[in-house]
Amino acid sequence: xxxxxxxxxxxxxxxxxxxxxxxxxxxxxxxxxxxxxxxxxxxxxxxxxxxxxxxxxxxxxxxxxxxxxxxxxxxxxxxxxxxxxxxxxxxxxxxxxxxxxxxxxxxxxxxxxxxxxxxxxxxxxxxxxxxxxxxxxxxxxxxxxxxxxxxxxxxxxxxxxxxxxxxxxxxxxxxxxxxxxxxxxxxxxxxxxxxxxxxxxxxxxxxxxxxxxxxxxxxxxxxxxxxxxxxxxxxxxxxxxxxxxxxxxxxxxxxxxxxxxxxxxxxxxxxxxxxxxxxxxxxxxxxxxxxxxxxxxxxxxxxxxxxxxxxxxxxxxxxxxxxxxxxxxxxxxxxxxxxxxxxxxxxxxxxxxxxxxxxxxxxxxxxxxxxxxxxxxxxxxxxxxxxxxxxxxxxxxxxxxxxxxxxxxxxxxxxxxxxxxxxxxxxxxxxxxxxxxxxxxxxxxxxxxxxxxx
Numbered sequence: 394x395x396x397x398x399x400x401x402x403x404x405x406x407x408x409x410x411x412x413x414x415x416x417x418x419x420x421x422x423x424x425x426x427x428x429x430x431x432x433x434x435x436x437x438x439x440x441x442x443x444x445x446x447x448x449x450x451x452x453x454x455x456x457x458x459x460x461x462x463x464x465x466x467x468x469x470x471x472x473x474x475x476x477x478x479x480x481x482x483x484x485x486x487x488x489x490x491x492x493x494x495x496x497x498x499x500x501x502x503x504x505x506x507x508x509x510x511x512x513x514x515x516x517x518x519x520x521x522x523x524x525x526x527x528x529x530x531x532x533x534x535x536x537x538x539x540x541x542x543x544x545x546x547x548x549x550x551x552x553x554x555x556x557x558x559x560x561x562x563x564x565x566x567x568x569x570x571x572x573x574x575x576x577x578x579x580x581x582x583x584x585x586x587x588x589x590x591x592x593x594x595x596x597x598x599x600x601x602x603x604x605x606x607x608x609x610x611x612x613x614x615x616x617x618x619x620x621x622x623x624x625x626x627x628x629x630x631x632x633x634x635x636x637x638x639x640x641x642x643x644x645x646x647x648x649x650x651x652x653x654x655x656x657x658x659x660x661x662x663x664x665x666x667x668x669x670x671x672x673x674x675x676x677x678x679x680x681x682x683x684x685x686x687x688x689x690x691x692x693x694x695x696x697x698x699x700x701x702x703x704x705x706x707x708x709x710x711x712x713x714x715x716x717x718x719x720x721x722x723x724x725x726x727x728x729x730x731x732x733x734x735x736x737x738x739x740x741x742x743x744x745x746x747x748x749x750x751x752x753x754x755x756x757x758x759x760x761x762x763x764x765x766x767x768x769x770x771x772x773x774x775x776x777x778x779x780x781x782x783x784x785x786x787x788x789x790x791x792x793x794x795x796x797x798x799x800x801x802x803x804x805x806x807x808x809x810x811x812x813x814x815x816x817x818x819x820x821x822x823x824x825x826x827x828x829x830x831x832x833x834x835x836x837x838x839x840x841x842x843x844x845x846x847x
Contacts, residue, residue, distance in 0.1 A: 399476050400457055402504060405441045406531070408457050411479055411584045412464055413621050418529065418643075426452040426463055448820045481585040493552045499578070499586040499609075501549075502558060506533025506576045516575055519594040523634060530637050531617070535591065537572035557610045571607050577633050579614025582667075587614030590633050606632075608655070619667050620650035626676045627668070629654055649678070721832040725785035729809070730822060731829075732778035733759070739772070740765065741819045748806045749786065754779060 409416065416422045421432035424445045433447035444454040452463055461472040481496025493501075510516050510527050516534030520527045540550060540559060553559040559567040571591035579588035591607035616633045617640060627650045630636040636653035639645050652667065654660050668674070715735060722728045733739045739747070743761050751760040757779060759772040774782070786808070793810040807816040 396458065396473065399473065399480065400441050402501060403441070403457050403476055403480050404438060404504075405436055405443060405457050405460070406438055407479060407584065408460055408476075409436065410618070424450055424452065426450055448818075479583070479585065481583075493549065495556060496581075496585045496587060498549070498552045498556055498558075499589060502539065502553070503533055503576065503578050503586050503589065505539045506535050507531065508533075509536050509539075510534040510575070515573075515594055520575055523638075524641075525634070525637055526641060529641060531578060532637065533576040534594075535569070535571045535574050535576055537569035540567065540569075570609070574607065577616055577637065579612075579616050580618035581614050582619045584618060588612055590616060592634060606656075612655070612661075613663065615663060615667055616653040617651065620652060620671060622670065623673055624650035624671050625673050626650065626678070627652060627671065627674060628678045629660075629664075631656060631659075718829050721829045725781055725789050726809070727825065727829060728781040729785040730825060732774075732781050734822075734826075736775050736778040737772045741822060744809060744822065745816070745818055747808045749790075749808045750806070752782060752786070752808060754783060 406416070409422070412425070414422055414425060416436045417432065420436040420438060422434050422436065423429040423432050424434040424447060426445065427447060427450040429447065429450075433450070434443055434445045434452075436443045442454060442456050443460060445452045455463070458469065458472045458476060461467070461475050462469060465472065465475060467475070480500055481494055510520070510533045513534040513536060516536075517527055520532065525532065540553060550559070554561065554567070558570050560570065562568055571589070573595060574591035574593050577590045577592075578586045579590055581587035589609050593605045593607070616636055620627060626648060628636075628639060628645070630639065630651065630653050633653045636651050639649075639651050645651075650671075652664065654664065668677070715731075718731060719728065722731070730744075733744055733747070737759050739759070739761065743764055746763065747759075747761075751762065753760070757774050757776075759774055761770045761772060764770050790808070790810055793812060793814050794805065795814065809817040811817045811821050
């Protein structure tokens with residue numbers, strides 16, 4: 394298998410999931426390659442790449458193979474073998490083998506279904522009607538067209554037939570298993586696609602004998618997968634769609650592991666084995682959709698309670714402590730940072746975006762173009778801050794501007810520049826303020842207390 398084929402078939406999200414890493418809704422997460430306090434790694438699922446933007450990290454950017462190399466501390470060849478293992482690709486005994494492996498075929502077809510969901514109006518409408526977000530969840534749609542018009546070779550076609558995805562028709566052609574269904578992947582303990590669950594998008598029109606749920610033969614795998622070994626709280630749902638719904642609620646998915654049963658009586662031996670290995674499990678909640686049927690009196694989910702976030706009270710620096718920070722300043726840029734954060738109350742993001750046109754020395758004002766909640770505001774400047782900002786702007790900033798290493802016009806607009814002549818960013822603010830703190834005898838200034846938001 395070529396490297397490009399591995400990258401095309403192995404989603405970066407699958408690699409992250411194997412290492413128990415889950416990006417947030419903006420596809421960001423704390424970088425695993427350095428001591429990250431806030432999410433600084435951006436994941437790009439469409440291209441299968443990632444980038445760590447922290448100046449404290451040397452990981453840089455990469456793809457699926459690069460991530461495995463850095464995570465495992467191995468060679469590129471070993472990382473490729475690991476990627477193949479995640480795909481479930483076994484080295485064939487001979488080039489003339491009749492079919493591909495079970496997990497390799499299911500991984501390929503599920504990738505096709507996920508791409509189909511992006512193009513399917515029917516699939517997306519049904520998903521959204523059930524409260525599911527196709528762009529956030531790993532789900533697909535089976536239009537039944539994946540084997541048409543020479544899209545697959547004979548070997549792959551034989552694999553589809555062997556594993557029950559296609560059934561030869563009596564009059565030629567093939568019957569498609571799960572056609573017109575949304576689809577979810579069932580994963581084994583290694584995180585590989587080991588089974589598929591299909592849910593019909595067509596309602597039975599009152600016919601109770603009309604099947605709506607489909608599994609491949611020799612059903613195996615769990616949804617959304619085996620729980621993290623450190624899981625302490627677990628929710629068991631009646632159906633896959635119930636589990637998918639809960640996965641979208643951050644307050645639940647961050648606090649609880651989630652595991653779908655195969656119906657009210659659908660706890661298999663694989664489910665039991667997956668629960669037994671959770672040595673730290675303290676609480677298991679059964680979330681079944683039986684209240685509407687009158688089988689139970691109360692919704693078990695109503696018993697769940699989630700701790701309210703506790704706000705930490707911020708320690709306010711005294712005037713003497715602030716004066717010590719000013720005394721430690723070595724240049725007007727240091728005094729400018731203190732003036733903007735203390736004197737004007739700017740947030741980190743607001744200071745990053747500040748341009749020289751946003752400073753009005755004559756009007757004694759700072760214009761924040763896009764503050765918290767994208768709101769615009771105007772902040773008055775004390776005389777002491779104005780004096781420091783003028784000295785920095787007319788004496789120091791011009792020297793940094795001449796050192797810029799880019800032809801971009803952004804540094805010319807930026808008010809705060811780093812030593813390379815580029816726009817000064819949050820990590821630079823933090824390092825400089827920490828340096829000023831380190832020169833003092835007290836250590837009371839914490840990261841949350843240096844500025845209002847820093």
